[in-house]
Amino acid sequence: MSPPFIGLTGVIALFVLLFARVPVWASLALVGFFGNVALSGWPAAFAIAGTTPFDVGSSYTLSVIPLFVLMGEVASETRLSSDLFAAARVILSGVRGGLAVATIAASACFGAVCGSSVATAATMTRIALPEMRKAGYDDGLATGSLAAGGSLGILIPPSIILVIYASIAEQSVPKLFAASLFPGLLLTALYILVATAVVRLWPDHAPGLIKTSVAEKFAALAGPWQFLLLFVVTIGGIYAGVFSPTEAAAIGAFGAILIGVLGRRIGWTELMKAVEGSVITSCLLFVIIIGANLFSFFMVQTHLPAMLADAARTANLPDLVVMALIIVAYVVMGCFLEGIGMVLITVPVFLPIVTGYGYDPMWFAIIVVIVVEVGLIHPPVGMNLFVIQAQAPETKITSIYRGILPFLIAPLILVVLLFVFPQLALWFPKILYG
Amino acid sequence: MTPDRAATEDGPILRLIERLQWAQVRIAALALAAMMLVTVADVFMRYVFNSPVRGSYEIVEATLVVFVFHGMAAGFFRRANIVIDLVDTFAGRRITALLIRFSDLLSIVALAVLAWAMTGPAWQAYDYGDRKLELDMPIYYLWIVALIGIAGTLVCALGVLFARAATPRERGH
Numbered sequence A: 001m002s003p004p005f006i007g008l009t010g011v012i013a014l015f016v017l018l019f020a021r022v023p024v025w026a027s028l029a030l031v032g033f034f035g036n037v038a039l040s041g042w043p044a045a046f047a048i049a050g051t052t053p054f055d056v057g058s059s060y061t062l063s064v065i066p067l068f069v070l071m072g073e074v075a076s077e078t079r080l081s082s083d084l085f086a087a088a089r090v091i092l093s094g095v096r097g098g099l100a101v102a103t104i105a106a107s108a109c110f111g112a113v114c115g116s117s118v119a120t121a122a123t124m125t126r127i128a129l130p131e132m133r134k135a136g137y138d139d140g141l142a143t144g145s146l147a148a149g150g151s152l153g154i155l156i157p158p159s160i161i162l163v164i165y166a167s168i169a170e171q172s173v174p175k176l177f178a179a180s181l182f183p184g185l186l187l188t189a190l191y192i193l194v195a196t197a198v199v200r201l202w203p204d205h206a207p208g209l210i211k212t213s214v215a216e217k218f219a220a221l222a223g224p225w226q227f228l229l230l231f232v233v234t235i236g237g238i239y240a241g242v243f244s245p246t247e248a249a250a251i252g253a254f255g256a257i258l259i260g261v262l263g264r265r266i267g268w269t270e271l272m273k274a275v276e277g278s279v280i281t282s283c284l285l286f287v288i289i290i291g292a293n294l295f296s297f298f299m300v301q302t303h304l305p306a307m308l309a310d311a312a313r314t315a316n317l318p319d320l321v322v323m324a325l326i327i328v329a330y331v332v333m334g335c336f337l338e339g340i341g342m343v344l345i346t347v348p349v350f351l352p353i354v355t356g357y358g359y360d361p362m363w364f365a366i367i368v369v370i371v372v373e374v375g376l377i378h379p380p381v382g383m384n385l386f387v388i389q390a391q392a393p394e395t396k397i398t399s400i401y402r403g404i405l406p407f408l409i410a411p412l413i414l415v416v417l418l419f420v421f422p423q424l425a426l427w428f429p430k431i432l433y434g
Numbered sequence B: 001m002t003p004d005r006a007a008t009e010d011g012p013i014l015r016l017i018e019r020l021q022w023a024q025v026r027i028a029a030l031a032l033a034a035m036m037l038v039t040v041a042d043v044f045m046r047y048v049f050n051s052p053v054r055g056s057y058e059i060v061e062a063t064l065v066v067f068v069f070h071g072m073a074a075g076f077f078r079r080a081n082i083v084i085d086l087v088d089t090f091a092g093r094r095i096t097a098l099l100i101r102f103s104d105l106l107s108i109v110a111l112a113v114l115a116w117a118m119t120g121p122a123w124q125a126y127d128y129g130d131r132k133l134e135l136d137m138p139i140y141y142l143w144i145v146a147l148i149g150i151a152g153t154l155v156c157a158l159g160v161l162f163a164r165a166a167t168p169r170e171r172g173h
Helices: A003-019 A024-040 A042-057 A061-077 A080-091 A098-114 A117-134 A139-154 A160-169 A173-201 A214-221 A225-239 A245-262 A268-302 A304-314 A319-333 A339-356 A361-377 A383-391 A397-420 A423-433 B012-048 B056-077 B093-128 B139-163
Strands: none
Touching: A003 A024, A003 A268, A003 A304, A024 A042, A024 A268, A024 A339, A024 B093, A042 A268, A042 B056, A042 B093, A042 B139, A061 A080, A061 A098, A061 A117, A061 A160, A061 A225, A061 A245, A061 A268, A061 B012, A061 B056, A080 A098, A080 A117, A080 A214, A080 A225, A098 A117, A098 A139, A098 A173, A098 A225, A117 A139, A117 A383, A139 A173, A139 A361, A139 A383, A139 A397, A160 A173, A160 A268, A160 A339, A160 A361, A173 A225, A173 A245, A173 A361, A173 A397, A173 A423, A225 A245, A245 A268, A245 B012, A268 A304, A268 A339, A268 B012, A268 B056, A304 A339, A319 A339, A319 A361, A319 A397, A339 A361, A361 A383, A361 A397, A361 A423, A383 A397, A397 A423, B012 B056, B012 B139, B056 B139, B093 B139
16 A cells, blocks of 8 residues: 555544544544554554654643643633723724624633633623623624634634644744734724624614713723733733743733732632643643644655645646635534644645645644634534523524624635735734744 | 542542542642743743743753643543534434443553553663753653553543443533
């Protein structure tokens, strides 16, 4: 059997195992291990399987994961989200649909610190949905803005998914964090535009208008100072070259705990819950990364990605068609696969093809994260939609589906913009790091 | 971070394993706290006193080993590993239960392969006497920590296979 054929068999076996409910990490690890056995024999496969877990589990670069997860878990316990929403609703008062816009803005800010789309969607639903309902907002608009806003956390830095992409694609974490900032802000602006357009087209979807004075708006700006402090210190520190990502994550986690304890927002029980959550979430990610590294090594040995790239070139497929096919593949896989698993499974296969066509791996990282975001919100299976319904069971899932549809335009526009102007992602890392 | 009430209502073996994973989560939590505090202290000392903590980089690497290999036990004990559960929507309860057992079994096979494979490089680290540069600590210490952690994880996974009902995800996280 030729290596590419073994590679193809491995990919098919991987999907069979995944759909048979075998955990993502075990599917990747087993296919990677037995694939390496088929290609290089037992001793070589055991050597790789023996060193990979330790290499991953002692990687300084990956220490950023548990520390940022801890920061997010603590931030979730400290009611930071309610401060953000309270400030945003006052600042945006007087704007028609202001509560929906405030929800998106607060979700983007909270998601940046929290890093988890699901946690952001769940937390913001509890805070913002009752307010929007009280103001007479349409359920579709309310839940659509919650789902869309909740998905922003994985694009706006610090993003765990980008750290994982960096480890698998051998990219710089600070550069990826720089590349994702402006697309993240742009996507926030696009979601806000969609919410505003929906309100303009159907004014009855957002009937209420809250009035506040200019002085109140300025006062509200000072409300979420803790968030600003955390974000500026951690991400600003990385951009300015003051801290490495691990240092920024440690300071962010420590800062979040300090803010919580000194402000009496978090007790011992909540702190322990946050730590336990961080341990479990982070270690689940680590075992997947271990499995993905084994699978990735196997894929490289098979030359399957290079063969696919050659096949695409031989067939004279234009780069745009190849990229469109890859994006469609991501959207389809987003129906079944969880985001991080999807990145770990696909990047070793797709990245050589993408770079073979001359695209920048940093730019591709941003595209991948945006498409993963779409997977979180597109009906009928987007995870954020179910999270919102779980928080508000009285809401019909069909209302949520109807509400999210207009918001799906925003990431598609962003993907098109990134194809036309790749510098949207690439200029900031270039300015910061040359 | 207390032992789960639901688990303490299980049989004696599962209760014992519950305690094991609880101890491992605590070890991982301590490692996480150490990782955070050492890094914060290093930054503080570097910028305020121009005197960084010696070996902080290696301490982070070492605490990460403790964190990862002990923290993973909880995920296995709670069947919290990420799965694609699409099949649950159309398969009956019995088929789902069978698939859960099957995936428990394959997880154990994968863990056992990794644990067994890790003993080779661990022996090599012992034989060669490699040490951390700044801490002057033998690297095989870390291999021992990793092997103990993965052995504990294996025990938790075996306990789940033999002593816990096959229902989709006992506890969330």
